[in-house]
Every structure is written in C-alpha cells, then in structure tokens.
Amino acid sequence: MSNILKREVPLGLATVIIALLFFDYYVFTDITRNIALSIADWAIIITATAAGVGVLNMIIRTYQNISKRAEYWYLDIYMLVVMVVMAGTGLIGAYGTHPVFEWIMMNAYLPIDASIYAMVFFDIVSSYYRTFRVRSRDSAILFICAFIIMLKNAPLTGGMLPSFIPIGDWMLNIPSTAGSRAFIIVASIGVVAFTIRTMLQTERTTVGVVD
Amino acid sequence: MTSIASKILNIDRRIIWVTCIALIVWPLVSPIGLPMKVDEITRKYYDAIESLPPGSIVLASIDIEAGLVGENGAQCTDTLQHLFDKDIKFIQICFYRADGAILFENLWLPKVDQRDKVYGVDWVNIGYIEGHETAMTAFAADFSYPVKDYYGNMLEGLQLMTEVKSMDDVDLYIDIAAGDCDQALRQFATPYDVPAITGAMAMGVPDMIMYMEAGIVTGILGGLPGAAQYELLLNKPGAAIRGMDALSVVHIFLLCLVIITNLAYFSLRSKGEIK
Amino acid sequence: MFVEGRIIQMLLMILTIVAIYFYTDAVKKGREVTIRPIPALDAIEEAVGRASETGRPVHFTPGYTLGGLYNPTMGPGVMAGITILSKVAEVTARLGTGIIVSLAQAEAVPLVEETLKVAYRAQNLEVPANAVRFISTEQYAYAAGILSILLEERPGANILMGYFWSESLQFAEGGSYVGAMQIGGTCSPSQIPFFVASCDYCLIGEELFAAKGYIDRDPASLGSLLASDILRSILIGIVIVSFLAFNLNIGLIIDLLRM
Numbered sequence: 125m126s127n128i129l130k131r132e133v134p135l136g137l138a139t140v141i142i143a144l145l146f147f148d149y150y151v152f153t154d155i156t157r158n159i160a161l162s163i164a165d166w167a168i169i170i171t172a173t174a175a176g177v178g179v180l181n182m183i184i185r186t187y188q189n190i191s192k193r194a195e196y197w198y199l200d201i202y203m204l205v206v207m208v209v210m211a212g213t214g215l216i217g218a219y220g221t222h223p224v225f226e227w228i229m230m231n232a233y234l235p236i237d238a239s240i241y242a243m244v245f246f247d248i249v250s251s252y253y254r255t256f257r258v259r260s261r262d263s264a265i266l267f268i269c270a271f272i273i274m275l276k277n278a279p280l281t282g283g284m285l286p287s288f289i290p291i292g293d294w295m296l297n298i299p300s301t302a303g304s305r306a307f308i309i310v311a312s313i314g315v316v317a318f319t320i321r322t323m324l325q326t327e328r329t330t331v332g333v334v335d
Numbered sequence: 336m337t338s339i340a341s342k343i344l345n346i347d348r349r350i351i352w353v354t355c356i357a358l359i360v361w362p363l364v365s366p367i368g369l370p371m372k373v374d375e376i377t378r379k380y381y382d383a384i385e386s387l388p389p390g391s392i393v394l395a396s397i398d399i400e401a402g403l404v405g406e407n408g409a410q411c412t413d414t415l416q417h418l419f420d421k422d423i424k425f426i427q428i429c430f431y432r433a434d435g436a437i438l439f440e441n442l443w444l445p446k447v448d449q450r451d452k453v454y455g456v457d458w459v460n461i462g463y464i465e466g467h468e469t470a471m472t473a474f475a476a477d478f479s480y481p482v483k484d485y486y487g488n489m490l491e492g493l494q495l496m497t498e499v500k501s502m503d504d505v506d507l508y509i510d511i512a513a514g515d516c517d518q519a520l521r522q523f524a525t526p527y528d529v530p531a532i533t534g535a536m537a538m539g540v541p542d543m544i545m546y547m548e549a550g551i552v553t554g555i556l557g558g559l560p561g562a563a564q565y566e567l568l569l570n571k572p573g574a575a576i577r578g579m580d581a582l583s584v585v586h587i588f589l590l591c592l593v594i595i596t597n598l599a600y601f602s603l604r605s606k607g608e609i610k
Numbered sequence: 611m612f613v614e615g616r617i618i619q620m621l622l623m624i625l626t627i628v629a630i631y632f633y634t635d636a637v638k639k640g641r642e643v644t645i646r647p648i649p650a651l652d653a654i655e656e657a658v659g660r661a662s663e664t665g666r667p668v669h670f671t672p673g674y675t676l677g678g679l680y681n682p683t684m685g686p687g688v689m690a691g692i693t694i695l696s697k698v699a700e701v702t703a704r705l706g707t708g709i710i711v712s713l714a715q716a717e718a719v720p721l722v723e724e725t726l727k728v729a730y731r732a733q734n735l736e737v738p739a740n741a742v743r744f745i746s747t748e749q750y751a752y753a754a755g756i757l758s759i760l761l762e763e764r765p766g767a768n769i770l771m772g773y774f775w776s777e778s779l780q781f782a783e784g785g786s787y788v789g790a791m792q793i794g795g796t797c798s799p800s801q802i803p804f805f806v807a808s809c810d811y812c813l814i815g816e817e818l819f820a821a822k823g824y825i826d827r828d829p830a831s832l833g834s835l836l837a838s839d840i841l842r843s844i845l846i847g848i849v850i851v852s853f854l855a856f857n858l859n860i861g862l863i864i865d866l867l868r869m
Binding site: 167168171172217218219220221229230234237238240241242245246249250252253254256257258267271274275277278279280281286289293296297300304305308 | 348352355404434463465466473485537541544583584597600
C-alpha cells in the first residue's frame with residue numbers, strides 16, 4: 125500500500141474530522157451537530173472493529189508461538205481454548221447470560237482479578253516501609269500531612285480524635301485540590317496540544333511515522 | 336540499641352505482610368465495633384439521593400471491575416438499595432468495561448431487595464456500550480442510541496425509555512467507576528448541567544474533591560470508609576461497616592510502623608551510621 | 611449561534627492553534643528553544659548503561675489504557691511513552707543491551723516494532739527476538755504479565771513511561787525487588803506519588819509530553835511546547851483575574867469570563 129493511502133489519507137481525514145468536531149463544540153448548527161453525532165457513531169464502530177483486529181493479531185501471534193514451540197507454548201494453547209469458550213458462550217443468547225460464561229466470570233475471572241488487585245496492598249505497605257523516611261524538610265511536611273490524613277481516615281482515630289477531621293478536610297480541600305487542579309490542567313494542555321498537532325499533521329506517530 | 340535500630344530498618348517485608356494479614360483477619364473474625372464519624376462528602380452523596388422526590392429519573396453508571404469488588408462493591412449495592420427504597424427510577428449503563436455490566440447483573444442486583452419494582456417501568460439495564468467517551472457523547476444526546484438493553488429487549492418498547500430522551504430529562508447522574516470519572520462528568524454533568532455524585536476509590540478522592548469544589552460533583556463516596564459511612568446514614572449495616580474495624584487496625588499498625596522506623600532512622604543518623 | 615459559556619474557550623483554542631502553527635514554523639526557521647534539564651530523561655543513558663554493565667536487559671512499558679490507544683485522555687500519555695521508547699531503543703541499540711517492551715494495547719504493537727526497527731537499523735542491527743510482548747488488554751492480566759517478566763528476566767533497568775493505574779506501584783516494587791534502576795513517568799495524578807516514592811527518577815505530568823521535544827528537538831514538538839507555555843501563562847492570568855473579580859465582585863469581568 126502506498127504511503128499516500130497509509131499515511132496521507134488517514135492524516136487528512138483526521139484533520140477534517142478534528143476541525144469539524146472543534147467547530148461543532150463551539151458553534152451550534154443542526155448540520156454540524158448531525159454530522160458530529162454520525163462521526164461519533166462511526167468512531168464507536170471503528171473502536172469495536174479495532175478490538176476485533178487486536179484479537180485477530182493476538183491469535184496469529186499465539187499460533188506462531190505454538191508452531192515454533194516457544195517458551196510456555198502449552199499455555200498459549202490453554203489461552204486459545206479459554207478464549208474460544210468465552211467468546212462462543214458469550215455470543216449465545218443475550219451477552220453474558222450463558223451459564224458457562226457466567227460460571228467462568230464469577231468463579232475464575234473475578235477471584236483472580238480481585239487477588240491481583242489485592243496484591244497492590246502489599247506493594248503499598250512495602251513501599252511505605254521502605255521509602256517513608258523523614259530525610260529532609262519536604263519529606264517531614266509530607267509525613268505530617270500523611271499522618272493527619274491517615275488518622276482522619278481511620279475510623280477509630282477519626283472518631284476518638286475528632287480534632288484531626290477539620291485539619292484533614294482542609295488539607296484535602298485546599299492544598300491537595302490546588303495540586304490536583306494543576307496536574308489536571310497541565311495534562312489536559314498536553315492532550316490538547318497533541319490533538320492540535322494531529323490536526324495540523326505535524327504529529328505523525330499515530331500513522332506509524334517514527335523519526 | 337544500635338543493632339535494634341538497624342534491625343528495625345531492615346525488617347523482612349514478609350514479616351510485615353504476615354502481620355498485616357493477621358491484623359486484617361482478626362477484626363473480620365471477631366468484630367470490635369469501633370466508632371465512626373460521617374464525612375461531609377458522604378453526607379452530601381446521601382442527601383443528593385435522599386432529596387430526590389419519588390419518580391425522579393437517575394442515570395447510573397455502576398461500572399466497576401472485578402478487582403475493585405472489595406473496595407467499591409458495597410457502594411454499588413448500597414446505592415442501588417437506596418434508589419429502590421426511595422422509588423427513584425434509574426437507567427443503568429456501563430461505558431468503561433464489559434465486566435462491569437456482568438458484575439451488575441450477577442453480583443450487585445441479586446444482593447438488593449428490588450421490592451415491587453418492575454423492570455422496564457422503574458429501572459432499565461442497558462449493559463455495556465463500546466466506545467468510552469465517544470459513546471458517552473452519543474448516548475447523552477440520544478438515549479435510544481444503544482437500541483437494545485442488556486437482555487436483548489428493544490429500548491423503544493420499555494416504558495421508562497419513552498419518558499427520557501436525553502440527559503435533559505435526567506435529575507441526577509451517579510458514577511461508580513474505577514477511575515476516570517472525568518470523562519463521564521465532561522459528557523453528562525457539565526454540558527447538560529445535571530448534578531452528579533460519584534463513588535470513587537479511596538485514593539481517587541483527592542482528584543474528585545476538586546470537582547466538588549468546582550460544583551460539578553455534589554457528593555463523593557470514598558472507598559470502603561465512604562461506603563461504611565453511607566451504610567450508617569442508611570441505617571443498614573453491611574459489608575462495609577464490617578470491614579472498617581480491619582481498616583482501622585491496619586491504619587494504626589502502619590502509623591506505628593512508620594513512626595518506629597523513623598525513630599530508628601534518626602537514632603542511626605545521629606550516630607553517623609547512615610546519612 | 612455560538613454555544614453559551616464556551617466563547618472564551620473557543621478564543622483560547624483558536625489562539626492555541628495559531629500559536630502552535632506559528633511557533634512550529636519559527637522553530638523550523640531556526641528559532642532557538644531552551645528547555646530546562648529534565649533529569650529523568652537524562653538518566654535514560656545511565657539506566658541503560660547500568661543494565662548493559664550487568665548483562666541484563668532493559669524493560670520498558672508505556673502503561674495501560676481503557677479502550678486502547680483511542681482513549682482520549684490516556685491514549686496521548688501512552689503515545690508520549692512510545693516517543694520516549696525511541697530514545698531508549700537508540701541507546702540500547704548503541705550499547706548492545708537487550709530490550710523488552712511490554713504492551714497492553716494490541717494496536718500499539720506495529721508502532722513499537724517500527725520504533726525499534728528504526729533505532730536498531732541505524733546501528734545496522736536487527737531487533738532482538740521477542741523484544742515486543744503484547745500481554746493483555748485486561749488491566750490485572752497485564753500487571754501479572756509484567757510482574758512475571760520482571761521476576762524472570764530480572765532487568766537491569768525498569769522504565770515506566772506513559773499512563774498508569776493502580777498497577778504502577780506493583781511494577782515499581784517488582785523492579786525494586788529485582789534490583790533494577792527505575793525511571794517512572796506518568797500524567798495520571800493519582801499515580802505520580804507512587805512513582806516519586808519508588809523510582810530513582812520521575813517525570814511528572816507535562817514533562818512526559820515535553821519528552822519528544824527534549825529528546826528529538828523535533829520542530830513540531832518544540833513549537834507545541836512554546837505554544838503550551840503561552841496557553842499556561844494565559845490560564846494563570848485568567849485564574850488571577852477571576853480570583854480578583856469574584857472577590858471584588860467586578861460584574862463586568864465575571865460576565866466576560868462566563869461568556
């Protein structure tokens with residue numbers, strides 16, 4: 125496929141669509157609103173199709189691993205079997221109502237997912253123990269703030285030492301909010317700049333152009 | 336003393352983990368019944384639903400993943416029960432992940448008393464819609480966009496869906512999700528000026544507070560403590576309150592651990608043994 | 611015709627577009643841009659060097675998104691991480707260090723493969739086998755996969771640049787457990803504290819998006835950085851003016867800002 129089809133056409137489409145959606149967000153006309161909603165529908169279809177392409181890609185790679193007898197190739201077979209069973213049972217009847225699908229979700233997927241997330245607690249505890257040393261003035265301020273917030277959040281101390289609650293609330297509402305707002309604003313500026321660069325076609329990594 | 340301080344700074348992390356596990360299990364097996372106070376943000380979450388007149392229509396996105404069942408699960412069931420008890424009509428939809436819809440159907444719904452509510456009239460479950468924020472944009476403008484509900488029924492055949500066409504007809508938006516509530520707030524709350532309340536993870540509360548300060552969100556449930564306080568307000572003790580004893584005990588243990596660690600650190604630093 | 615309450619936003623957006631175009635053009639024509647040193651990006655060379663000395667590979671991951679690269683808030687963070695990968699790949703190719711890139715987005719695989727190919731071909735080398743590993747689109751399957759890679763491959767450097775969720779601390783602690791030098795960077799506000807606590811170096815927020823301009827000195831990125839700075843300055847001014855206007859009850863300014 126030539127570079128024009130692979131790169132220039134998608135970039136050109138992106139420019140037109142982004143410009144149209146910007147226009148629709150700020151200027152209300154029936155025509156642009158209908159086009160924008162239609163584009164939203166198409167975006168949803170494309171996202172769902174991309175998910176399917178991702179699955180296809182994964183199947184191809186898994187098959188290659190199995191043929192080459194790569195490391196843990198037998199686990200790839202297991203993964204393919206589970207994927208076919210879940211996809212097949214999920215498609216039968218209304219989504220997610222088949223008994224086999226439900227059983228696997230509730231008895232295998234849910235406990236495994238919950239367990240992996242629960243491991244985060246142990247990582248937090250070991251990180252907390254390893255790094256929470258008052259080495260400087262900044263870390264001392266951080267420690268005092270964390271101390272107050274933890275005392276406020278723990279129901280025992282929050283109930284028995286109510287004076288920590290207004291201090292903790294002030295910390296959450298004022299300095300923490302100010303910091304969060306700053307992060308959100310700068311991250312959003314970064315996202316906006318990325319989108320504008322895509323619209324102006326100066327950001328080409330989205331079509332695989334790597335400088 | 337030096338060797339004790341040095342040992343304190345080099346405790347095998349597995350000993351700390353086992354201690355934490357024991358301190359979590361003990362209050363669950365033998366509840367202590369520690370006192371609790373209700374936060375302002377939780378009270379506002381409760382008031383937002385409590386103040387709605389019967390027959391109000393709520394859009395709910397109770398959409399948490401399997402991993403967050405422990406932290407946000409009680410928020411989901413308590414909120415649903417509150418909606419059913421107050422005769423508030425709601426439309427449930429998931430945008431973030433497909434397992435959110437499956438958990439709603441298999442985990443949260445069976446745990447609540449639906450009273451005499453009729454599906455299609457008092458509540459509708461649309462299920463999961465692919466597309467994330469793009470799907471939110473489309474849905475907010477036109478509620479008939481998904482065409483079918485989770486069970487395969489046509490939306491136009493459900494009485495509740497004939498009463499609401501878009502976010503303009505909704506009285507409150509509830510979002511209980513793993514994170515990234517800001518997408519939903521951007522698409523549902525701000526453009527249509529609909530009040531919103533959110534159930535977040537405990538570590539997500541500082542991010543949500545700033546939306547509350549801006550007036551976009553009117554109430555927040557913060558993780559398990561938020562759910563426990565909500566159960567206190569509803570006067571329906573449940574899983575969240577049972578977990579709070581364990582939370583308290585582990586919090587205090589970790590506070591003591593870090594204080595002792597820092598005392599040991601200062602002791603060694605004062606003797607010049609570490610920088 | 612104009613949507614109420616968005617006119618000021620629209621003017622700011624138009625100003626940003628014009629500024630990005632203008633500054634990109636200016637940088638192409640030779641305007642000098644000075645970016646303050648970003649230690650985390652400078653440390654990439656050191657991290658890869660350390661891995662090379664110990665004969666261990668470098669592990670890189672650009673993070674996790676809901677819905678792949680198409681997520682509007684998370685996708686740009688992951689793309690920024692992939693941009694930094696080009697620098698990491700350039701150094702690993704030059705030093706002959708192994709590299710493992712773990713992904714949670716299937717659509718990012720060709721992009722990452724292309725990034726590695728460009729870097730390795732510049733050194734007349736082939737990309738190492740099994741360097742690009744797509745783990746899973748499910749968050750905790752992805753987390754478990756990366757923990758497995760960290761414990762098996764025992765990388766000398768663990769570089770986490772992109773958008774992360776709660777698994778960020780699992781990766782950082784896993785890397786610490788195997789003794790890897792760690793560089794983290796994310797635009798997710800709730801995960802930044804974990805990286806700051808656990809990593810040797812950390813990129814915070816906007817520094818992640820500035821990385822491309824810092825590394826490549828690409829005119830588009832540098833022009834965008836300059837325009838972003840202008841926008842930031844304007845927003846700071848608006849915040850100050852709003853603060854004064856609301857406290858002093860200056861109706862005209864309040865109405866203007868609400869347009």
